[in-house]
Amino acid sequence: MKKSAAAAVKPESKLNASQKLEALETKITDLESKLDRAIQLLLERVNSLADTDVALAKRINAIVKAGDEGGVTTDSVKTAVVNQAATELKARVQMLIDNGLLTLDNESPITSESFVVGRELSSEGEEINPRIQFAVKSLQQEVQDSLIGKKAGESISDEKSQTSMEITEVYTINQPQVEASEEQEAEAAQDASEESVG
Numbered sequence: 001m002k003k004s005a006a007a008a009v010k011p012e013s014k015l016n017a018s019q020k021l022e023a024l025e026t027k028i029t030d031l032e033s034k035l036d037r038a039i040q041l042l043l044e045r046v047n048s049l050a051d052t053d054v055a056l057a058k059r060i061n062a063i064v065k066a067g068d069e070g071g072v073t074t075d076s077v078k079t080a081v082v083n084q085a086a087t088e089l090k091a092r093v094q095m096l097i098d099n100g101l102l103t104l105d106n107e108s109p110i111t112s113e114s115f116v117v118g119r120e121l122s123s124e125g126e127e128i129n130p131r132i133q134f135a136v137k138s139l140q141q142e143v144q145d146s147l148i149g150k151k152a153g154e155s156i157s158d159e160k161s162q163t164s165m166e167i168t169e170v171y172t173i174n175q176p177q178v179e180a181s182e183e184q185e186a187e188a189a190q191d192a193s194e195e196s197v198g
Helices: 003-007 017-068 074-098 141-147 181-197
Strands: 102-104 116-122 127-135 156-160 163-173
Touching: 074 102, 074 116, 074 127, 074 163, 127 163
Parallel strands: none
Antiparallel strands: 102 163, 116 127, 116 163, 156 163
C-alpha cells in the first residue's frame, strides 16, 4: 500500500511503465466522463433550443395571422396562439380516432378509461381556454373522482381557481388490437398440429 501511495506522489518521469499506463487510463477515464457530461448538456440545450424554436415559430405565425386579420395587438396574438394550439390538439385527437384508439361516446358517463375534451370557463362564463384534453386516468385521483359519472355537456368546478370546465366530448379509449390474421394463423397452426397428432 505504501508503494502505490509513493508512486502516486512520484513525478510521471519517475513512474514505471505500469504506473504510467495506470495514470494514463485514469486521465482518459476522467476525460471520457467529462466529455459524456458535456455532450449530455449540449443535447439538453439543443432540445431546449428546438422547443424554443417551435414556440417562436408559432408566435410568429400568430402575429402574421393577427396582422392579416386587421391588426396586431397583444390580445389578437394571444387569441391566434391559443386557436392554433386548439387546432393542433384537435388534430391529435383526430389522429387517435383514425388509428382506432379513441371512439366518440358522448352518451355514456365518464369512466377512468375515458378520454375527455373540454373548455375552461371563468366564473363569469367567459372562455379562458377553448380546448383541454386528457385521459382521465392520467389525472390526480381527486380530479378523476369529480369527473367520473359526468357526461358531455356537464361541467365541473374548481373552487381554488374559481373556474369550471365544460365537458364537450367524451371518448372511450380502445386497447390496441393485435392483427386478427396473425392470431387466426397461429390458432389454425395449433389446430392443424393437434389434428395431425390425434
